[in-house]
Amino acid sequence: MSRTIRLAVIPGDGIGPEVVAEAVKVLDEVAPSAGLTIEKTQFSLGATRFLSTGDVLTDDDLASISSHDAILLGAVGGVPGDPRLANANIERGLLLKLRFTLDHYVNLRPTTIYPGVDSPLSNPGEVDFVVVREGTEGPYVGNGGAIRVGTPHEIANEVSINTAYGVERVVRFAFEIAQSRPAKKLTLVHKTNVLTFAGGIWRRLVDTVGAEYPEVAVDYLHVDAATIFLVTDPARFDVIVTDNLFGDILTDLAGAISGGIGLAASGNINPDGAFPSMFEPVHGSAPDIAGKQIADPTAAILSVALLLDHLGVPDAAGTVRDAVTADIATRQADRPRTTSAVGDAIRDAVAASLAR
Ligand SMILES: NC(=O)C1=CN([C@@H]2O[C@H](COP(=O)(O)OP(=O)(O)OC[C@H]3O[C@@H](n4cnc5c(N)ncnc54)[C@H](O)[C@@H]3O)[C@@H](O)[C@H]2O)C=CC1
Numbered sequence: 001m002s003r004t005i006r007l008a009v010i011p012g013d014g015i016g017p018e019v020v021a022e023a024v025k026v027l028d029e030v031a032p033s034a035g036l037t038i039e040k041t042q043f044s045l046g047a048t049r050f051l052s053t054g055d056v057l058t059d060d061d062l063a064s065i066s067s068h069d070a071i072l073l074g075a076v077g078g079v080p081g082d083p084r085l086a087n088a089n090i091e092r093g094l095l096l097k098l099r100f101t102l103d104h105y106v107n108l109r110p111t112t113i114y115p116g117v118d119s120p121l122s123n124p125g126e127v128d129f130v131v132v133r134e135g136t137e138g139p140y141v142g143n144g145g146a147i148r149v150g151t152p153h154e155i156a157n158e159v160s161i162n163t164a165y166g167v168e169r170v171v172r173f174a175f176e177i178a179q180s181r182p183a184k185k186l187t188l189v190h191k192t193n194v195l196t197f198a199g200g201i202w203r204r205l206v207d208t209v210g211a212e213y214p215e216v217a218v219d220y221l222h223v224d225a226a227t228i229f230l231v232t233d234p235a236r237f238d239v240i241v242t243d244n245l246f247g248d249i250l251t252d253l254a255g256a257i258s259g260g261i262g263l264a265a266s267g268n269i270n271p272d273g274a275f276p277s278m279f280e281p282v283h284g285s286a287p288d289i290a291g292k293q294i295a296d297p298t299a300a301i302l303s304v305a306l307l308l309d310h311l312g313v314p315d316a317a318g319t320v321r322d323a324v325t326a327d328i329a330t331r332q333a334d335r336p337r338t339t340s341a342v343g344d345a346i347r348d349a350v351a352a353s354l355a356r
């Protein structure tokens, strides 16, 4: 029996539409094998839409997106510094508004170094960790302001919000994941030596919640030291739990060490299922390479694997990851392929695997 999934597709800006086209290609190939019928609604949102209509995300857009079962997003944002977008605030008005309104409190960002991948690390070892980044709080909530703007006496602030409710639930989610993994290790990353108030609540809640997970070994690193170990000893990590800002930064670094930002996938999860979760590559709209068909669509395709996990069809997710693994093993730096050629190859590998 087939299950219908209503998927909101937001290709977005820059390379977003290029990589989403490949992700959809792969999703359409694998979905029937998992008994899924994917009913897609396209949403034309982002900088391009703002420039033509002046709208970032209307109430109607939000209501319509919310009525779907899940969301697939490319990336949004125009060329940084483009004066026409000065008042648009696409990132906050669209991306963060979706994450906050749909209560995506878990931003799940796994990192694996696939065999044959072109990593800048000489000897990375077995790398397989997941960053559980808080998605609805921290310094991204817009709790700030500025006075005397543009004068030599300007003062600006941007305050990090960390609630016991918000921190506890994401920490608990991270412990659940750590408990389910063979290494059973959780590393809190923060900056408690300086951010004593924000860091304090994270440390205390990790200790409190951790008492319920005696099998999980708990570690702590300041964020600056964490960047060292991500490069020198990434195999030490299993589950990292951290706030919205540190998680944002660490996961770009994680992408870079594991073969490039074009491989890094993410899920913005509402674990309670009250709202649709949203799947997207970690990267942005990459205006520097947009329109050239040279973006790597693998991160978007691996985000489809996270979507399939979320939909409760792990075999289909595994089929996609196996196809990506096989494709990465064939890559040659001196023979680059177009975005759609990579998508075709992964789609064909999925088809071949399903035919066996
Ligand atoms: N989730 C989202 O929608 C995000 C949006 N942004 C927005 O995207 C715009 C550009 O941001 P940047 O800071 O330049 O970050 P970016 O992630 O778009 O690009 C950083 C670098 O990585 C490269 N890159 C990114 N994705 C790639 C891919 N799939 N294949 C190959 N190379 C890739 C780009 O060419 C660039 O050199 C900004 O407006 C930013 O706010 C940034 C991050 C996330």
Ligand SMILES: CC(C)CC(=O)C(=O)O
Residues within 6 Å of the ligand: 091, 095, 096, 248, 282
């Ligand atoms: C524009 C940012 C809020 C998005 C971002 O960089 C991310 O989620 O990784």
Ligand SMILES: [Mg+2]
Residues within 6 Å of the ligand: 248, 249, 252, 282
């Ligand atoms: Mg980021």
